[in-house]
Amino acid sequence: MASSAPVSRSYVDMVHHLIERCLLMMMTLEECMDALAKHAQIDPIFTKTVWTELEKANKELFSAYNSSQKKRVFQSSHKKSS
Known part of the structure; x- marks a missing residue:
């Protein structure tokens, strides 16, 4: 998708849905x-833009999600070093 092309609401909604998956x-x-x-x-930049907007709209959810991600990375790296 060209970065200068207008983006439809349905395209944003589709990317939103895919991010949720x-x-x-x-x-x-x-x-x-x-x-x-x-x-x-x-386009990865578009995905990042939609993700960032979702983070702004759902601060508590993403705060918990990001904490969960950090724990997952820590546990994964801890298992490898054991």
Whole structure:
């Protein structure tokens, strides 16, 4: 998608839905951007923009999600060093 082209509400809604699916799979922002670029041909910058807007609108949810992500990364790295 060209960055200068107007974006329809339905396209934003579709990306929003796909991001929610990424969240259910406990993906990081980077993993989500990569997956949507690869499987849905969505510009990573657009994915990041929609993700950021979702974070602003759902601060408590993303605060808990980000904490969960940090714990997951810590536990994963801890298991590897054991």
